[in-house]
Amino acid sequence: MSAAFGARLAAAVDDHGPLCVGVDPHPGLLEAWGLPDDASGLRDFGLRVVDAVGGRVAAVKPQSAFFERHGSRGVAALEDVVAAARAAGTLVVMDAKRGDIGSTMGAYADAYLRDGSPLAADALTVSPFLGVGSLAPAVEAALGSGRGLFVLCLTSNPEGATVQHARRGAGADVETVAAHVAREAARLNAPAVAAGDAMGSVGLVVGATTGDAAARTGTDLEAVAGPLLAPGVGAQGAGPAELAAVFGAARRQVLASSSRGVLRAGPDAAALRAAARSAADEAHAALRG
Template identity: 45%
Template sequence: MAVTPFADRFETIASARSPLCVGIDPAPETLAAWNLPYSAEGVREFGLRMVDALGDRAGVFKPQIAFFERFGWQGMKAVAEVIAHIRSAGALALADVKRMDIGHTLEAYAGAWIGADAGIPADAITLGAYMGSGSLTPVIKRAVEHGAGLFVVVRSSNPDGIALQNARHEDERTVADALADDLTAFNAPHLGKYGIGPCGAVIGATLDDAEHVLERLPTSLILAPGIGAQGATMADLKARFGKAAARRTLPAVSRQIAHAGNSANALADITARLIDEAHGLRG
């Protein structure tokens, strides 16, 4: 049976709702502000409340899996419930797992998160590729088979990543540029209705030099963390990324929304404003 690629589903929901990607990051300080315990039950309750408040507005939710995994099997059970709740609300679930390995190990990670038979089925996941872009082959294969999306870290906004990502190959391409070229090559046989493939990229919204690497990613969706608490705005993102890339971008906002408080009305109010701003990326 044919599957609809993640990029095609994202385009539909971004037009109907918004391209905004709402982060579900139940950090200790956030749970304390919500009067929730720092426990598996606390992270579960936080995630479910976020989806209850915003599930009919946001197109994409991005649970940060580390905050759930912290509590072992109970935390993983909690995130499974949260992801199922996201999908039942008609939104897309992007599991922020940043897995990175080779061979059968990465294949097992892919099976844990991608496909109806996965341990915790999500619509998309994040990955690292600094064990070589060829290491991504098993997860790309599974993503194509199951219509999932992949977001590979290419240029992060943390200062410690700059030296590695901007190191140069013998052909003078930076490591980030070469990875971007590989993602574009991986996408080429698998372009969907809108000319986008399964391999997206993570590019920090706070970067002032992102446009160059984005030019090498014409067939990728872009996940852009850094809006809000890290200092970037939607207007900054559009200026830094350029019109073409901005239209393919999922602007990710976590703390700015969660810190509005645990009132459904407060969450809805700030999200409505961010949704309006996010629509501007596609204009």
């Protein structure tokens, strides 16, 4: 990679707006697009999305699970989608939410963050809930190759608060799990920020519909000094007011993610482009206005 992920993402957002378009070949969307729910349908769906929005949005975010459900042929389709996005010059955030320990985490890092891997993305979503330290192989692989990570922090599912809002430590050192994850991300980003980068390459996943969760958990999103991937924009309910409320002073770090909100405009390429442009404009007004 010619530059660190944080710097490349900042440049892409400046060029195209703070929007990431999900590539989620959900069975219902495949049916709506007139495509079969098999590997060929997945490939056609993903390539149509990339053809429509590639080079026009900051990033695309394939949801690995929808491809994996069709086995090796589904994964091969995912490889083709990643390659097409790369050829279009569009950043790829692989939404795989990997999390494990030791050599197994290293193997995941090798699959998604190694130069030459057919699944190599510009960034990978990962889970820190085996301990932030368990992500060390992924951190090393990402930062060593100019790639990035988005670490789950405050998610929008109701069950997430059970873990993410829980408190750890004792006395003056008590903090929530979410605040701890954010603080560790800030620590990892400190060298890049000190070197003058616009932001570091270790970001967080913070749901756009989480309301005041960051404030209630004492999670300093602005101090992370890295990108904040915000799923839940559009069809899932978050609009400009919600984005402003959730992220506050950290708004300029946000990469808003929209999947169904854009994809339901398909399969017509012009309609997909128009939906993506509208979503990007709305996100820009909420986050950069």
